Amino acid sequence: MKRRSFLSTLGLAASTAMLAAPAVQAADLESVSLRLKWLPQAQFVGFYMAKAKGYYEDEGLDLAINPGGPNLLTENLVATGADTFGLSGGTDSVFAAIEKGLPITCIGISHQETPFVFVSKADGPVQEIADFKDASITTWFTGANYVLFGMLAANDIDRTDMNIQPQQVSVTPFVDGQVDVVTATRYNEYYTLMQRVGEENLKRFVPEDFGVSFPRDTLIVGNDFAAEHPELVQGFMRASVKGWLDAFADKEAAIDLIMKEAPTLERPHQEFMLDEVEKIMLAGAAAEQGLFTIDMDAVSSAHQILVDYDVLGGPIDLEAAFDSQFIDAIPSAERLPE
Amino acid sequence: MAGAQPVARRFGAVLPLLKGVVVLAAVLLAVELLVIAFDIRPYVLPRPSAVLEAILRTPAAYRDAMVRTGLETLLGFGAGALFGIWIGIAFSRLRFLRETIFPIFIVSQTIPVIAFGALVVMWFGNTILAKAVIVFYLTFFPVTVNALLGMRAVDEKQVQLLRSFGASDREIMRKLRFPTALPHIFVALRIASALGLAGAVVGEWFGDTTGLGVLLLQGMYAENMVAIWASILCSAVLGVAFFAAIGLAEKRIVFWGGESA
Structure with a gap:
C-alpha cells in the first residue's frame, strides 16, 4: 500500500506540474479490482453496469473486474492482496476463511436467501x-x-x-x-x-x-485496505448499489452489457438469471433495508448449521467477520428500486 | 509423369491438412444424419449444424478464443520442443546428467496437470505465460524421451566410418546423430501438440476471460450442449491445424523419409 500511495503522490505531483486539467482526474483514481466468484454472467451484471456508467470512477476508483473460476478461492485472492474486493462463495466460505485466520471482512451480502x-x-x-x-x-x-x-x-x-x-x-x-x-x-x-x-x-x-437459510454471494474486502481507505470501500459500495439498481431498472441494457462481455451465452437464460437474482437480492431483510444488507439473524442461523455439523471447529466471531458500517451508511431508500 | 512430380509434391505437402478437414467434414455429416435418423435429444447430442450455427452467430468470440488458445499452445509447445530436444541431446551425451535429472523429470510427469495448474496460476497469475508454462510442462517430456531414443538409434558402424574420415564430434552430431534422431523427435512432436492443446484448455479454467477453455466452462456451467460442442469443434480444428503443421514441417525437414513416411 505504501508504494501505491507513493505512486499516487508522484502522479499527483506530475499532473500538477503539467497543469493538464483532464489528466489530473485520471491520475487521482485508485487502481482496485473486484474478483467475482465465476465467469461473467447476469449474476454479476450490476458490477459491470456500475463500471460501464462510470460510477466507480466517480468514487475515485479505477476498478478492474476479474472473473472467477472453478479452482479459484476469492477469499484467498483478497487476503493475499491480489484482489482488493471479492464477490465470494457465501457466508459459508467467509466463515471458513475467518476460521483459517485470513484477514478479510464481509461488507455486504448479495443473495439474501439460499440461492438454491x-x-x-x-x-x-x-x-x-x-x-x-x-x-x-x-x-x-x-x-x-x-x-x-x-x-x-x-x-x-x-x-x-x-x-x-x-x-x-x-x-x-x-x-x-x-x-x-x-x-x-x-x-x-x-x-x-x-x-x-x-x-x-x-x-x-x-x-x-x-427453517433453514444460507445467504450467499458475499462482498468481501481485505482488512488492511479497509483500514487504510475506508472512504474508498464506502465509494465501492455506493457505486455497486447504484449499478445494481440501474441493472434492475433497465434489464435490457443490463443483458446487452453481459452479452457483450460473454457473447456465447444464451440470452434467454441470462434474462431469466437476472430476474431470479433480483428476487434473491431483494428478499428477506433487503426487502426493507435495501441491497447488500447484512442480516445477522440469517448469518447466525447459517453459522449455527455449520457449527452443529462440525464443519467449523467452533463458533467464530461473527461481529468481526461481518461489518455493516459501509452498507448501512447508505440510506435504505437509496438501496431500493423506486 | 515427370511434369506432374512438383505438383504432386506440393499437393502432398498440404495433404495432411486437407485430409483432416475432409475427414472432419465427413464425421460431422455422419453425426448429423445419425442424430436425425435416431431422433437423438439435443441435450444428449446436438446436431452438428446447430453447433456450426452457434459458432457463426458469434464468430468473433470463437475466433478470439481460438487465437488465444492457439497462441498459448504455440508458445508453450515451441519452448517445450526446443527444451526437450536440447535436454534429450544433453542426456545422450552426459551420463551423469541423465542419471540425476531424468528421474526428476519422470516424477514431475506423475503430477496431474490439474493439480499443477493451480500452482502455476498462483506463480504466474492469469497471464498467457501461465498457460504457456502448463503447455510446456506437458510437451517437453515426450520430446525429451524421443530425442534421447533417437540419439541412441544411431548405427555405431556409421559413427566409426565418419570418424575414420576424420570427422569431429560436432560434425558427427550435425551430420549423423541429429538427422537420425529427427524422425523420432517428430513422432514426439505430434503427440506433444495434442497434449499441449489440452494443457492450454485446462489452464484457462483458472480464472481467465478468453480462450476455448473458458467457452467450454461457460457451456458446462449452463449445461448448454451446443456451446460445449462448439468449443470442442474449435479445439478439434486447432488440433488438426497443429498436427498438419507438424506433418508439413516433417516432410520438409526429414525429406529423406522417416518413421512415419
Missing part, C-alpha cells in the same frame, strides 16, 4: 420432505449438503441411512429418472430443468420454508 432449492418431479415419488427418506438424492458437497442436512434435521428425519450422493455437473440423471431429488440454483440449474422437464412438472423444496 431442492427439486423433485411433480408426479414422482417425492411429494413432501418426509419422502426424502427413501429417495435417491444428489447435492453439492460444497455447502449445499449442510443445508439439506439442516432441513432434514429440522423435520426430524434421520439422514444416516439415506442415499445422498455428490452431484456432478449435469442434471441429466434427474431428468432421466435415475435420481429423485436434485439440487439446483434458482438462476442456473433450475432454468435447465425447466427447459428439459417443464416447470409444471417440477416440485421445489425451498430451504427457507423448512
Whole structure:
C-alpha cells in the first residue's frame, strides 16, 4: 500500500506540474479490482453496469473486474492482496476463511436467501420432505449438503441411512429418472430443468420454508485496505448499489452489457438469471433495508448449521467477520428500486 | 509423369491438412444424419449444424478464443520442443546428467496437470505465460524421451566410418546423430501438440476471460450442449491445424523419409 500511495503522490505531483486539467482526474483514481466468484454472467451484471456508467470512477476508483473460476478461492485472492474486493462463495466460505485466520471482512451480502432449492418431479415419488427418506438424492458437497442436512434435521428425519450422493455437473440423471431429488440454483440449474422437464412438472423444496437459510454471494474486502481507505470501500459500495439498481431498472441494457462481455451465452437464460437474482437480492431483510444488507439473524442461523455439523471447529466471531458500517451508511431508500 | 512430380509434391505437402478437414467434414455429416435418423435429444447430442450455427452467430468470440488458445499452445509447445530436444541431446551425451535429472523429470510427469495448474496460476497469475508454462510442462517430456531414443538409434558402424574420415564430434552430431534422431523427435512432436492443446484448455479454467477453455466452462456451467460442442469443434480444428503443421514441417525437414513416411 505504501508504494501505491507513493505512486499516487508522484502522479499527483506530475499532473500538477503539467497543469493538464483532464489528466489530473485520471491520475487521482485508485487502481482496485473486484474478483467475482465465476465467469461473467447476469449474476454479476450490476458490477459491470456500475463500471460501464462510470460510477466507480466517480468514487475515485479505477476498478478492474476479474472473473472467477472453478479452482479459484476469492477469499484467498483478497487476503493475499491480489484482489482488493471479492464477490465470494457465501457466508459459508467467509466463515471458513475467518476460521483459517485470513484477514478479510464481509461488507455486504448479495443473495439474501439460499440461492438454491431442492427439486423433485411433480408426479414422482417425492411429494413432501418426509419422502426424502427413501429417495435417491444428489447435492453439492460444497455447502449445499449442510443445508439439506439442516432441513432434514429440522423435520426430524434421520439422514444416516439415506442415499445422498455428490452431484456432478449435469442434471441429466434427474431428468432421466435415475435420481429423485436434485439440487439446483434458482438462476442456473433450475432454468435447465425447466427447459428439459417443464416447470409444471417440477416440485421445489425451498430451504427457507423448512427453517433453514444460507445467504450467499458475499462482498468481501481485505482488512488492511479497509483500514487504510475506508472512504474508498464506502465509494465501492455506493457505486455497486447504484449499478445494481440501474441493472434492475433497465434489464435490457443490463443483458446487452453481459452479452457483450460473454457473447456465447444464451440470452434467454441470462434474462431469466437476472430476474431470479433480483428476487434473491431483494428478499428477506433487503426487502426493507435495501441491497447488500447484512442480516445477522440469517448469518447466525447459517453459522449455527455449520457449527452443529462440525464443519467449523467452533463458533467464530461473527461481529468481526461481518461489518455493516459501509452498507448501512447508505440510506435504505437509496438501496431500493423506486 | 515427370511434369506432374512438383505438383504432386506440393499437393502432398498440404495433404495432411486437407485430409483432416475432409475427414472432419465427413464425421460431422455422419453425426448429423445419425442424430436425425435416431431422433437423438439435443441435450444428449446436438446436431452438428446447430453447433456450426452457434459458432457463426458469434464468430468473433470463437475466433478470439481460438487465437488465444492457439497462441498459448504455440508458445508453450515451441519452448517445450526446443527444451526437450536440447535436454534429450544433453542426456545422450552426459551420463551423469541423465542419471540425476531424468528421474526428476519422470516424477514431475506423475503430477496431474490439474493439480499443477493451480500452482502455476498462483506463480504466474492469469497471464498467457501461465498457460504457456502448463503447455510446456506437458510437451517437453515426450520430446525429451524421443530425442534421447533417437540419439541412441544411431548405427555405431556409421559413427566409426565418419570418424575414420576424420570427422569431429560436432560434425558427427550435425551430420549423423541429429538427422537420425529427427524422425523420432517428430513422432514426439505430434503427440506433444495434442497434449499441449489440452494443457492450454485446462489452464484457462483458472480464472481467465478468453480462450476455448473458458467457452467450454461457460457451456458446462449452463449445461448448454451446443456451446460445449462448439468449443470442442474449435479445439478439434486447432488440433488438426497443429498436427498438419507438424506433418508439413516433417516432410520438409526429414525429406529423406522417416518413421512415419
